Amino acid sequence: MTAIRYELLKKDKQTGARLGIVHTPHGSFETPTFMPVGTQATVKTMSPEEIKGMDAGIILSNTYHLWLRPGHDIIREAGGLHKFMNWDRAILTDSGGFQVFSLSDMRKIEEEGVHFRNHLNGDKLFLSPEKSMEIQNALGSDIMMAFDECPPYPASHEYMKASVERTSRWAERCMTAHTNTDQQGLFGIIQGGEYEDLRRQSAQDIISLDFPGYAIGGLSVGEPKDVMNRVLEFTTPLMPDNKPRYLMGVGSPDSLIDGAIRGIDMFDCVLPTRIARNGTMFTRKGRLVIKGAKFARDFGPVDETCDCYTCKNYSRAYLRHLFKADETFGLRLASTHNLHFLMNLMKEVRQAIREDRLLDFKEEFFEEYGYNKPNAKNF
Amino acid sequence: MTAIRYELLKKDKQTGARLGIVHTPHGSFETPTFMPVGTQATVKTMSPEEIKGMDAGIILSNTYHLWLRPGHDIIREAGGLHKFMNWDRAILTDSGGFQVFSLSDMRKIEEEGVHFRNHLNGDKLFLSPEKSMEIQNALGSDIMMAFDECPPYPASHEYMKASVERTSRWAERCMTAHTNTDQQGLFGIIQGGEYEDLRRQSAQDIISLDFPGYAIGGLSVGEPKDVMNRVLEFTTPLMPDNKPRYLMGVGSPDSLIDGAIRGIDMFDCVLPTRIARNGTMFTRKGRLVIKGAKFARDFGPVDETCDCYTCKNYSRAYLRHLFKADETFGLRLASTHNLHFLMNLMKEVRQAIREDRLLDFKEEFFEEYGYNKPNAKNF
Ligand SMILES: [Zn+2]
Numbered sequence: 001m002t003a004i005r006y007e008l009l010k011k012d013k014q015t016g017a018r019l020g021i022v023h024t025p026h027g028s029f030e031t032p033t034f035m036p037v038g039t040q041a042t043v044k045t046m047s048p049e050e051i052k053g054m055d056a057g058i059i060l061s062n063t064y065h066l067w068l069r070p071g072h073d074i075i076r077e078a079g080g081l082h083k084f085m086n087w088d089r090a091i092l093t094d095s096g097g098f099q100v101f102s103l104s105d106m107r108k109i110e111e112e113g114v115h116f117r118n119h120l121n122g123d124k125l126f127l128s129p130e131k132s133m134e135i136q137n138a139l140g141s142d143i144m145m146a147f148d149e150c151p152p153y154p155a156s157h158e159y160m161k162a163s164v165e166r167t168s169r170w171a172e173r174c175m176t177a178h179t180n181t182d183q184q185g186l187f188g189i190i191q192g193g194e195y196e197d198l199r200r201q202s203a204q205d206i207i208s209l210d211f212p213g214y215a216i217g218g219l220s221v222g223e224p225k226d227v228m229n230r231v232l233e234f235t236t237p238l239m240p241d242n243k244p245r246y247l248m249g250v251g252s253p254d255s256l257i258d259g260a261i262r263g264i265d266m267f268d269c270v271l272p273t274r275i276a277r278n279g280t281m282f283t284r285k286g287r288l289v290i291k292g293a294k295f296a297r298d299f300g301p302v303d304e305t306c307d308c309y310t311c312k313n314y315s316r317a318y319l320r321h322l323f324k325a326d327e328t329f330g331l332r333l334a335s336t337h338n339l340h341f342l343m344n345l346m347k348e349v350r351q352a353i354r355e356d357r358l359l360d361f362k363e364e365f366f367e368e369y370g371y372n373k374p375n376a377k378n379f
Numbered sequence: 380m381t382a383i384r385y386e387l388l389k390k391d392k393q394t395g396a397r398l399g400i401v402h403t404p405h406g407s408f409e410t411p412t413f414m415p416v417g418t419q420a421t422v423k424t425m426s427p428e429e430i431k432g433m434d435a436g437i438i439l440s441n442t443y444h445l446w447l448r449p450g451h452d453i454i455r456e457a458g459g460l461h462k463f464m465n466w467d468r469a470i471l472t473d474s475g476g477f478q479v480f481s482l483s484d485m486r487k488i489e490e491e492g493v494h495f496r497n498h499l500n501g502d503k504l505f506l507s508p509e510k511s512m513e514i515q516n517a518l519g520s521d522i523m524m525a526f527d528e529c530p531p532y533p534a535s536h537e538y539m540k541a542s543v544e545r546t547s548r549w550a551e552r553c554m555t556a557h558t559n560t561d562q563q564g565l566f567g568i569i570q571g572g573e574y575e576d577l578r579r580q581s582a583q584d585i586i587s588l589d590f591p592g593y594a595i596g597g598l599s600v601g602e603p604k605d606v607m608n609r610v611l612e613f614t615t616p617l618m619p620d621n622k623p624r625y626l627m628g629v630g631s632p633d634s635l636i637d638g639a640i641r642g643i644d645m646f647d648c649v650l651p652t653r654i655a656r657n658g659t660m661f662t663r664k665g666r667l668v669i670k671g672a673k674f675a676r677d678f679g680p681v682d683e684t685c686d687c688y689t690c691k692n693y694s695r696a697y698l699r700h701l702f703k704a705d706e707t708f709g710l711r712l713a714s715t716h717n718l719h720f721l722m723n724l725m726k727e728v729r730q731a732i733r734e735d736r737l738l739d740f741k742e743e744f745f746e747e748y749g750y751n752k753p754n755a756k757n758f
């Protein structure tokens with residue numbers, strides 16, 4: 001009996017985008033979906049009830065951070081991550097691989113695993129496929145991720161080929177080490193950078209191991225957006241129709257839509273809560289930086305088309321005041337709006353798939369948001 | 380027609396403590412009560428709905444801070460402070476006097492008012508009884524406070540006498556300048572430090588002006604607790620039975636009980652949210668500092684007798700983790716518990732008055748909290 005099951009409901013006739021449901025031991029959620037990120041066992045500034053109020057069926061948390069603090073042994077003693085953080089819906093944990101490669105100094109990669117230094121205190125640490133599984137089993141996440149190497153961007157074909165092959169060997173070790181298959185599903189990760197032959201090789205290796213779901217890693221690491229879209233175009237067709245597909249680390253509105261169009265079911269990104277920290281908010285007409293002087297007497301909502309708690313109850317002028325005055329409640333209101341904006345965007349994407357009009361929806365959304373402007377940035 | 384009306388329900392037979400109701404244009408609340416402080420138009424880290432969930436009928440906000448940022452003109456344009464901050468119950472605003480004397484440099488007191496420098500940017504500013512009324516009228520608070528001088532502690536009898544007399548003249552000017560008496564009630568403030576003759580003189584002056592409520596100022600400024608209690612003992616009997624009595628800046632559990640025993644109806648203090656910032660929480664057995672290593676594996680609630688959101692859903696171990704990891708949600712959970720603790724304490728005080736057993740309640744509470752220990756501090 002597998003912990004994770006994917007149900008394909010329909011495909012969009014314009015794009016082939018997938019409407020589906022992922023079933024987990026902690027409930028089911030519709031896809032395509034965005035997963036709010038709760039790095040340190042909390043989605044920054046938000047309560048679990050508030051996240052549920054946005055219809056989030058799954059959140060992501062970070063193995064690396066929880067391993068270092070408070071320690072996976074403490075979370076296991078607490079009864080697992082769900083109980084520790086008071087979240088009874090699904091949780092996905094990453095493998096720690098990305099953080100080892102992005103946060104730590106003095107990395108040394110060996111076949112056995114990776115030696116590195118704790119970014120908090122400089123202690124020497126070692127992470128391996130087996131250790132990552134041990135930690136994730138202790139956390140008790142519904143979806144665990146295989147421990148992979150996250151190569152730098154750009155990387156040579158030679159480097160990337162060796163990395164992909166090591167990641168495949170590590171994936172097999174993860175599968176062997178994972179001890180709680182009834183309650184936790186392990187996803188494999190397809191790497192290969194922008195090289196089509198290596199993505200193909202990686203997909204073949206990983207899919208041959210028959211995981212209950214697959215992720216595409218190594219994107220959104222600095223490459224141009226058209227490169228990401230091209231990689232998705234030659235990678236997703238290699239992936240089985242009956243398993244969920246997760247594009248790691250992607251959360252800008254355009255990339256969510258472009259990813260769904262190319263057959264992706266799950267996304268995660270710190271973007272909505274990270275930009276909220278300095279008062280930047282999504283609107284249907286593009287980003288808004290609330291500290292701007294022009295909002296001092298603006299008594300309208302952040303986004304008049306939005307029905308989130310923030311937009312229903314507070315003005316731009318009040319939000320600006322909270323940010324100018326360094327008040328925590330401003331972070332809450334901005335995070336609430338940004339997360340709601342992306343959750344609602346995914347709801348609209350699912351509705352467009354139902355109505356076979358995802359390409360039309362994309363055009364309307366991009367036009368209003370400003371992505372079609374000649375000077376549009378990747379935002 | 381006066382904006383503020385006090386209804387005395389009964390007095391405790393053991394102490395004379397008052398059970399009452401204060402009626403305001405934004406609803407009524409039972410007294411004795413504690414008012415959460417929302418200095419900058421937000422009770423730190425909390426939403427208005429969460430504050431209401433603790434049965435708070437009134438909050439306090441600060442004239443000085445809102446005058447400087449965002450400016451009272453902006454709040455007036457927003458439709459007043461209630462609308463600006465999404466709080467539809469009662470609001471009390473202080474006069475700005477205390478902040479001028481505690482936060483600003485280069486004060487110069489004249490009969491007309493006080494010259495001082497903005498603590499944010501050093502600009503020269505001037506606050507007077509008339510200006511304080513203008514600001515508070517713009518904010519639209521239900522209860523406004525007269526602009527007074529807050530003398531240093533200790534102050535000589537000579538200094539204090541001059542100060543008390545100036546405060547009385549300023550109180551009269553406040554009453555004249557206040558323009559919105561139907562919707563906003565103005566409270567007078569009795570000063571005089573620890574000098575019984577000056578408290579008597581101040582009470583006579585201020586009460587002769589017939590305000591709808593009276594405050595006792597100049598306490599909790601560094602004097603020993605027995606001095607505060609003694610001042611209350613000779614001051615509250617001078618105050619009329621048919622008006623609410625507000626003891627400014629007091630919020631430690633023992634002082635709330637001791638104040639109620641001496642006939643006080645309303646209290647405010649930043650204490651519960653301020654100590655929450657470094658993870659200090661009230662419990663029935665005294666204060667608890669959550670960052671302590673002994674809580675790392677403590678999976679029980681902060682206070683097992685507490686039924687707040689924090690204690691019902693989260694462990695000490697989780698709270699400790701949030702504070703060690705600098706997560707905002709920890710501030711929310713600690714503030715929630717501390718405010719709930721004081722609001723609930725006041726509910727118990729009111730119940731004890733109903734049952735004519737406030738002195739017994741005090742003894743039980745003090746004993747359990749640790750106030751009766753020989754080395755008990757003022758906490
Ligand atoms: Zn919104």
Ligand SMILES: [Zn+2]
Binds near residue numbers: 682689716
């Ligand atoms: Zn509690």
